[in-house]
Amino acid sequence: MRALFALTVANIRSYTRDRAALFWTLAFPLIFIFMFGFIFQGGGGGGGLTIGWVDEDGSQASNQLREAFAAQSGIELVDATKDDALAQMQDGDVSTVIVVPAGYGDGIAAATEGTGGPTTVVVYTDPSQSEATGAVFQTVGAVLGVVNLGGRPPLVVPQPETLQTENLNFISYFVPSMLALSVMQVGIFAAVPLVADREKLILKRLAATPLRRWQLVGSNVLMRLLIAMFQAVIIVAVGTLFFGVEVTGPWGLSIVFIILGAVAFLALGYVLASFTKTEEAANGMTSVVQFPMMFLSGVFFPIEFMPDFLQTIARIIPLTYLADALRQVMVGGAAFAPLWVCALVLTAWLVVCFAIAARKFRWQ
Amino acid sequence: MTAPVAADAVISVRGLVKRYGDLEAVAGIDFEVGRGEVFGLLGPNGAGKTTTVEILEGLRSPDGGEVTVLGHDVRRDVDRLKPRIGVSLQTASMYPKLTVTELIDLFRSFYQRTRPTAELIDALELGERRHAQSQVLSGGQRQRLAVALALVNDPELVFLDEPTTGLDPAARRSLWDLIRGLQADGRSVLLTTHYMEEAEVLCDRLAIMDHGRILEMGTSDDLVSEHFQERAVRFDRLEGLAQDELAALPAVVSVKQDDDEVLVYTRDVGPTIGALLALADSRGLEPKNLGIRRATLEDVFLALTGRALRD
Numbered sequence: 001m002r003a004l005f006a007l008t009v010a011n012i013r014s015y016t017r018d019r020a021a022l023f024w025t026l027a028f029p030l031i032f033i034f035m036f037g038f039i040f041q042g043g044g045g046g047g048g049l050t051i052g053w054v055d056e057d058g059s060q061a062s063n064q065l066r067e068a069f070a071a072q073s074g075i076e077l078v079d080a081t082k083d084d085a086l087a088q089m090q091d092g093d094v095s096t097v098i099v100v101p102a103g104y105g106d107g108i109a110a111a112t113e114g115t116g117g118p119t120t121v122v123v124y125t126d127p128s129q130s131e132a133t134g135a136v137f138q139t140v141g142a143v144l145g146v147v148n149l150g151g152r153p154p155l156v157v158p159q160p161e162t163l164q165t166e167n168l169n170f171i172s173y174f175v176p177s178m179l180a181l182s183v184m185q186v187g188i189f190a191a192v193p194l195v196a197d198r199e200k201l202i203l204k205r206l207a208a209t210p211l212r213r214w215q216l217v218g219s220n221v222l223m224r225l226l227i228a229m230f231q232a233v234i235i236v237a238v239g240t241l242f243f244g245v246e247v248t249g250p251w252g253l254s255i256v257f258i259i260l261g262a263v264a265f266l267a268l269g270y271v272l273a274s275f276t277k278t279e280e281a282a283n284g285m286t287s288v289v290q291f292p293m294m295f296l297s298g299v300f301f302p303i304e305f306m307p308d309f310l311q312t313i314a315r316i317i318p319l320t321y322l323a324d325a326l327r328q329v330m331v332g333g334a335a336f337a338p339l340w341v342c343a344l345v346l347t348a349w350l351v352v353c354f355a356i357a358a359r360k361f362r363w364q
Numbered sequence: 365m366t367a368p369v370a371a372d373a374v375i376s377v378r379g380l381v382k383r384y385g386d387l388e389a390v391a392g393i394d395f396e397v398g399r400g401e402v403f404g405l406l407g408p409n410g411a412g413k414t415t416t417v418e419i420l421e422g423l424r425s426p427d428g429g430e431v432t433v434l435g436h437d438v439r440r441d442v443d444r445l446k447p448r449i450g451v452s453l454q455t456a457s458m459y460p461k462l463t464v465t466e467l468i469d470l471f472r473s474f475y476q477r478t479r480p481t482a483e484l485i486d487a488l489e490l491g492e493r494r495h496a497q498s499q500v501l502s503g504g505q506r507q508r509l510a511v512a513l514a515l516v517n518d519p520e521l522v523f524l525d526e527p528t529t530g531l532d533p534a535a536r537r538s539l540w541d542l543i544r545g546l547q548a549d550g551r552s553v554l555l556t557t558h559y560m561e562e563a564e565v566l567c568d569r570l571a572i573m574d575h576g577r578i579l580e581m582g583t584s585d586d587l588v589s590e591h592f593q594e595r596a597v598r599f600d601r602l603e604g605l606a607q608d609e610l611a612a613l614p615a616v617v618s619v620k621q622d623d624d625e626v627l628v629y630t631r632d633v634g635p636t637i638g639a640l641l642a643l644a645d646s647r648g649l650e651p652k653n654l655g656i657r658r659a660t661l662e663d664v665f666l667a668l669t670g671r672a673l674r675d
Contacts, residue, residue, distance in 0.1 A: 006473035
């Protein structure tokens with residue numbers, strides 16, 4: 001264990017002293033995020049808020065509430081039944097749905113006389129659309145504030161409901177995708193330094209010590225996982241702080257997928273390195289493989305936008321599933337494949353690549 | 365050719381064979397190294413020295429023969445052998461961005477039994493460079509670091525593959541002192557070299573290798589006197605003295621001339637020099653840089669293979 005950790009520390013030292021490598025580890029995903037983040041920040045929402053309006057009460061009170069909302073600037077109300085309104089929200093035609101439940105008018109009357117508690121209106125928002133959600137509750141708060149007239153106890157309170165829609169704003173789509181891309185690069189290039197060390201006969205020198213091969217590989221994997229986690233923290237922090245991306249999913253599951261993805265790509269990297277002799281060749285080979293993956297995996301745009309034959313390729317490559325899984329888990333993105341399928345595909349890649357690399361990787 | 369049997373052998377090699385495809389890199393060699401001995405494998409590049417050493421270190425498996433190192437069969441018992449030996453490979457490169465101290469500490473983590481880092485740095489005179497990354501070290505410093513790494517586990521037996529190749533004379537001499545120090549500490553050393561001077565200075569015994577075979581084995585003195593009873597009278601090349609005339613001088617065995625110098629091999633130096641000076645004087649010539657030379661391992665190698673060692 002001592003040797004494993006000492007070698008991991010040595011690897012990290014070598015890595016952090018390689019300024020170019022360090023720069024690209026951190027800068028590459030950030031450049032993309034900032035670039036695309038600023039490009040797409042202005043577009044999309046357009047400032048206005050379209051609300052699906054469902055009046056199940058039909059009373060005078062509910063009509064007054066509708067007018068109060070309609071009077072707000074930048075608000076457009078679309079009347080519909082609840083089912084229609086939620087369907088429109090799924091399609092992205094409205095960004096939120098407000099339901100005034102039956103009995104609203106009576107509830108207000110009762111609350112005014114002090115014979116009942118505050119009544120509610122139901123507000124559906126999409127947790128992954130944090131900007132819109134904020135604007136909605138601001139508006140709802142302003143309108144209900146007028147209705148309540150500072151009365152105590154309040155007559156109406158909003159009852160928040162969430163509806164997971166497939167309409168991620170671009171940056172929310174992009175941040176987990178960039179994380180997946182970084183994890184891929186951290187993993188797939190992991191074997192290149194090992195090829196360099198083999199070339200320089202460092203591996204041979206290590207072979208003359210009691211150090212075990214699993215310790216050598218283990219330290220490489222450990223170090224790469226640490227880098228992946230470090231990158232994840234930075235990418236998520238930038239996404240959250242600068243672009244208001246709201247990471248809703250459970251952290252534990254995100255970490256599981258980051259690790260699974262990193263290890264699968266590590267194994268793939270070892271396979272690629274198995275068929276090369278020099279550091280340059282390993283670097284070239286790995287770049288050639290990772291570049292098309294980058295564009296065919298739905299990292300930059302949804303897979304549905306691609307022609308059929310490219311979609312077929314997207315269905316095979318592991319980055320598709322890692323990015324998909326991270327989007328689902330972190331920001332509630334639409335599923336390309338169920339999470340268990342993502343986990344299964346990544347595990348399959350891991351097992352197959354590990355088997356090949358274990359046989360083919362040359363140590364001397 | 366018989367290998368002298370050391371009383372307490374740390375290395376025992378019998379009929380070792382290693383093939384790479386059709387090439388027989390090591391073609392059946394036998395030798396033993398005694399405890400506390402500095403043993404040299406001397407030969408030109410491609411003689412099979414490195415292959416032999418790497419088999420002894422457990423880095424390559426032999427195709428034939430019996431190889432025992434510190435009592436361990438290198439084929440079966442290499443895991444128990446590695447903690448007890450120290451190794452410096454021919455190419456002494458290490459993680460370029462780690463410092464001397466960091467590398468020594470790293471290697472210490474591989475072993476149960478270790479020497480303190482500070483002690484190694486002092487012993488190898490790396491104190492001034494302890495915080496330097498290995499990529500900025502000079503050739504001599506790099507070799508000393510390689511030796512330091514070979515000593516972290518306080519090994520009984522140290523393998524040094526071409527430890528001074530590419531070093532300037534001062535760095536080479538400092539490394540020689542170091543290797544003698546290893547022996548003084550009671551360690552056994554197996555080193556390979558293609559510098560005959562190095563073999564003469566450092567090795568208690570040595571084996572001359574060529575084309576995967578051991579041609580001769582013994583102490584440097586034994587090897588030289590076995591092949592050359594006579595000494596050589598040498599002087600700068602001189603026009604006007606024919607080879608026949610030199611060969612006819614008293615006690616002369618043979619004469620060798622090249623573009624730079626003349627070597628007159630003789631059983632009795634006095635009469636040969638006297639007659640040589642008389643002959644030259646009679647022609648009005650004077651031999652420049654006249655001297656008497658004992659034959660060297662270089663001459664032995666030349667006599668055994670017909671080739672010079674460094675070609």
